[in-house]
Amino acid sequence: MPTVIGIDLGTTNSLVACMRDGVPTVLADERGVKLMPSVISIGEQDVMLVGDLARHRRVTAHDRTVFSVKRFMGRSFEEVKDELHLLPFLVQDGESGPVKISLFNREYTPQELSGFILRELKRRAEKALGQELKQAVITVPAYFNDAQRQATKAAGFIAGLQVLRIVNEPTAAALAYGMTNRDSGTVAVYDFGGGTFDISILSIKDGVFHVLSTNGDTHLGGDDLDEALMEALLPSLPEEAKDDRQIILGVREAAERAKCDLSSEMQTMLSVEVPDKPRIELELTRPQLEGVMAPVIERTRVACENALKDAGLSAGEIDEVLLVGGSTRIPMVRALCAEIFGREPRADLNPDEVVAQGAAVQADILAGGTRDLLLLDVTPLSLGIEGFGGIMSVLIARNSTIPASATEGFTTAADNQTAVVVHVLQGERELAAENRSLARFDLPVDPLPAGLPRIEVEFLIDADGILNVTARDLRTGKGQTIEVVPSHGLSEDEILGMVKAGIEHGREDMDRRWLVEARTEAEIVLNSARKAVAQAREAGFDEDRIKRFEAQLDALDEARKSDDHAVIRAEQQRFNAETQELAGDLMDAAVKRALAGQKLEEA
Amino acid sequence: MVTELAPLSPDLDHFALFGFDRKLVLDSAALDAAFLRLSRECHPDRYAVAEPEIRAVAERNSARVNDAKRVLSDPVRRAEYVLELAGVERPDGEAKCPPDLLMEVFELREKLMEDPGPELVERVLSLFADVEEKLDGLFSRHDAAADDPSRLEALRGIRETLDRRKFLMNLTREVEGTLGKP
Ligand SMILES: Nc1ncnc2c1ncn2[C@@H]1O[C@H](COP(=O)(O)OP(=O)(O)O)[C@@H](O)[C@H]1O
Ligand SMILES: [Mg+2]
Numbered sequence: 028m029p030t031v032i033g034i035d036l037g038t039t040n041s042l043v044a045c046m047r048d049g050v051p052t053v054l055a056d057e058r059g060v061k062l063m064p065s066v067i068s069i070g071e072q073d074v075m076l077v078g079d080l081a082r083h084r085r086v087t088a089h090d091r092t093v094f095s096v097k098r099f100m101g102r103s104f105e106e107v108k109d110e111l112h113l114l115p116f117l118v119q120d121g122e123s124g125p126v127k128i129s130l131f132n133r134e135y136t137p138q139e140l141s142g143f144i145l146r147e148l149k150r151r152a153e154k155a156l157g158q159e160l161k162q163a164v165i166t167v168p169a170y171f172n173d174a175q176r177q178a179t180k181a182a183g184f185i186a187g188l189q190v191l192r193i194v195n196e197p198t199a200a201a202l203a204y205g206m207t208n209r210d211s212g213t214v215a216v217y218d219f220g221g222g223t224f225d226i227s228i229l230s231i232k233d234g235v236f237h238v239l240s241t242n243g244d245t246h247l248g249g250d251d252l253d254e255a256l257m258e259a260l261l262p263s264l265p266e267e268a269k270d271d272r273q274i275i276l277g278v279r280e281a282a283e284r285a286k287c288d289l290s291s292e293m294q295t296m297l298s299v300e301v302p303d304k305p306r307i308e309l310e311l312t313r314p315q316l317e318g319v320m321a322p323v324i325e326r327t328r329v330a331c332e333n334a335l336k337d338a339g340l341s342a343g344e345i346d347e348v349l350l351v352g353g354s355t356r357i358p359m360v361r362a363l364c365a366e367i368f369g370r371e372p373r374a375d376l377n378p379d380e381v382v383a384q385g386a387a388v389q390a391d392i393l394a395g396g397t398r399d400l401l402l403l404d405v406t407p408l409s410l411g412i413e414g415f416g417g418i419m420s421v422l423i424a425r426n427s428t429i430p431a432s433a434t435e436g437f438t439t440a441a442d443n444q445t446a447v448v449v450h451v452l453q454g455e456r457e458l459a460a461e462n463r464s465l466a467r468f469d470l471p472v473d474p475l476p477a478g479l480p481r482i483e484v485e486f487l488i489d490a491d492g493i494l495n496v497t498a499r500d501l502r503t504g505k506g507q508t509i510e511v512v513p514s515h516g517l518s519e520d521e522i523l524g525m526v527k528a529g530i531e532h533g534r535e536d537m538d539r540r541w542l543v544e545a546r547t548e549a550e551i552v553l554n555s556a557r558k559a560v561a562q563a564r565e566a567g568f569d570e571d572r573i574k575r576f577e578a579q580l581d582a583l584d585e586a587r588k589s590d591d592h593a594v595i596r597a598e599q600q601r602f603n604a605e606t607q608e609l610a611g612d613l614m615d616a617a618v619k620r621a622l623a624g625q626k627l628e629e630a
Numbered sequence: 631m632v633t634e635l636a637p638l639s640p641d642l643d644h645f646a647l648f649g650f651d652r653k654l655v656l657d658s659a660a661l662d663a664a665f666l667r668l669s670r671e672c673h674p675d676r677y678a679v680a681e682p683e684i685r686a687v688a689e690r691n692s693a694r695v696n697d698a699k700r701v702l703s704d705p706v707r708r709a710e711y712v713l714e715l716a717g718v719e720r721p722d723g724e725a726k727c728p729p730d731l732l733m734e735v736f737e738l739r740e741k742l743m744e745d746p747g748p749e750l751v752e753r754v755l756s757l758f759a760d761v762e763e764k765l766d767g768l769f770s771r772h773d774a775a776a777d778d779p780s781r782l783e784a785l786r787g788i789r790e791t792l793d794r795r796k797f798l799m800n801l802t803r804e805v806e807g808t809l810g811k812p
Contacts, residue, residue: 162679191678191679192675192678235666389675392675393675393678393679394678394679395679401666401669401670401673401675402675403669403673427696427700428696428699428700429693429696430674430689430690430692430693430696431693431696431697431700432690432693432694432697433697487689487690487693488693489674489689490673490674490675490689490692495689
């Protein structure tokens with residue numbers, strides 16, 4: 028039985044996990060780090076850096092680095108254009124195709140960029156497990172629509188993975204929870220991450236995980252909190268800073284850092300650090316932050332209420348509330364959650380890892396390992412077609428258990444008409460134009476007098492939550508499958524082209540990759556160490572020791588120029604070992620702040 | 631790995647698929663149990679690593695089970711479905727508001743404009759309760775019918791009462807829209 032991996036492809040962080048001896052286990056990288064930042068950066072010699080290394084280049088190499096790509100998956104330019112002004116990279120209209128994201132000297136689709144993240148996770152898992160891996164389960168926000176799911180699946184293929192299933196993140200979390208808590212009951216999963224918010228309500232009984240309802244917002248997360256804080260800070264910044272993309276990025280980093288600090292502290296110093304620019308420092312208290320965040324966090328309430336209503340339950344009938352996602356560490360979020368459901372949420376789950384663990388469980392179910400669990404999920408949005416007068420006629424209602432299907436008959440209005448246009452929609456609004464247009468396709472018909480052709484179309488939402496369309500001519504009995512390319516999506520041919528490019532990319536020169544990775548890592552360490560040195564000097568730290576430390580730094584800098592990655596790694600290790608104590612003292616010398624968030628080992 | 635999977639027979643109606651008689655009063659626990667049994671058999675998760683053709687059959691079979699469950703677990707949709715199976719149609723083809731209800735609705739609407747008070751909500755709710763009660767009676771009559779003619783008679787009554795219910799639903803919505811949810 029080949030191993031199937033489970034992947035949590037997050038807006039901010041991604042993880043890979045698999046089942047090991049009956050336990051869902053998140054796989055770490057060589058340094059023991061499990062969370063991989065969903066950041067991509069083009070390094071020296073055009074080597075694509077993904078994860079921690081790329082994350083550290085967000086400010087220093089801002090013109091070669093992109094992040095939060097998941098926000099663009101399956102979205103049209105129209106849908107995302109209002110949020111682009113706070114992002115440092117260029118996003119362009121892809122017309123009928125996906126949006127195009129500029130990264131250094133090329134444009135990429137969000138599918139390709141997510142593909143890079145998935146490929147890196149695959150590589151990490153292969154290294155950890157010592158075997159080649161080909162199949163995966165990938166999680167998505169429950170509230171993702173058809174186009175967003177298709178985009179995720181395409182990203183998997185581009186990364187060289189056969190995607191056995193797209194699983195909803197809150198459902199995966201419930202699965203991981205239910206593995207260890209075998210009681211039956213009704214649970215609410217509140218998943219508030221970096222870019223999206225989901226609420227799902229499930230009943231768990233005798234190994235059956237039955238989703239009763241789901242609701243959410245695919246554009247609501249920690250990013251929005253950062254941005255709200257940024258907007259609030261902009262007036263207090265020096266005038267010349269406001270148009271500087273690099274400073275804006277520095278503000279974003281500082282805002283996020285301060286936000287996280289204030290989950291455990293009551294006040295903090297927000298400090299904006301950009302290379303070669305004066306440092307900007309501002310005091311920030313938790314109540315101040317809460318004032319800025321409140322309207323954003325409050326938006327999760329109505330989704331919870333709608334989910335309860337659709338499940339036909341009152342808040343009092345929920346037995347457990349599970350918190351998932353980094354943003355649920357915010358005290359204000361926990362308080363709101365407790366208020367909505369009238370009970371304290373469970374605090375014993377790891378909000379970062381539980382989705383990946385659930386994905387590993389689902390992967391094992393699909394591989395045939397775990398046999399006693401059954402997952403019954405739902406479609407988050409109603410599916411319909413445009414009918415007379417631009418009204419959406421619903422074929423499959425939201426929260427229907429998937430797979431689900433519906434058939435609809437079509438005929439012609441004019442003589443010798445050779446095609447009927449079918450416009451497929453997803454959403455809850457009455458007017459077709461106010462819902463997401465999934466696809467518009469021509470149904471071929473034989474030329475006959477009006478009203479004579481009788482075509483039966485079956486709409487099937489599969490277990491991935493993705494639409495499949497087949498048509499049958501009732502007169503001839505001829506059937507056909509219709510390829511529904513979602514609006515702003517990729518066709519099968521386009522995906523195949525990218526898969527091919529991916530295979531070539533997979534054959535890249537590994538020595539070169541290792542070299543660039545080693546150099547980048549050394550560079551990051553050097554940057555933060557130099558900053559520490561400058562601050563230690565200011566603070567009047569023992570100059571002799573600083574000199575000795577600087578000598579070590581120069582040695583590492585020299586080694587960094589080597590063409591052999593092993594040499595750089597060895598020097599880096601030596602440097603780390605020999606300067607550990609000194610670095611600790613440097614930090615203690617009132618420079619803690621300067622190093623916070625720059626700790627590569629722990630990031 | 632599974633190498634063969636037959637599509638569920640298209641000749642089975644929703645009731646037969648679940649192993650039930652064509653009854654309008656259903657035990658929901660029995661329905662849930664049958665649904666789980668079928669789901670465990672059909673769900674695509676069981677066939678995820680099989681050939682694409684088999685996966686496609688599993689998706690369709692599972693959709694069939696889920697679609698049937700959706701219809702069977704809702705008394706109104708279940709009844710509509712039985713009417714469809716029995717080929718019972720409306721006397722003149724389309725749903726019409728029964729005359730007595732039309733009068734009632736007319737009056738209620740007028741009151742709603744003049745004096746929207748809580749008694750109005752009461753009135754609508756009680757009309758609604760009447761319809762539900764009548765439906766329950768007809769459902770039992772249908773299930774107990776000894777022969778085809780008496781079953782057909784029950785179904786005709788159900789057809790009319792379901793339409794009545796629908797008009798009342800619209801009215802309820804209107805009242806709720808004006809007064810807020812009771
Ligand atoms: N201690 C904390 N306090 C507040 N927010 C936090 C904390 N830790 C992480 N976050 C936020 O959580 C988000 C990332 O959560 P994560 O679940 O990894 O997101 P995603 O699944 O979308 O990738 C980020 O916006 C980050 O700022
Ligand atoms: Mg997440």
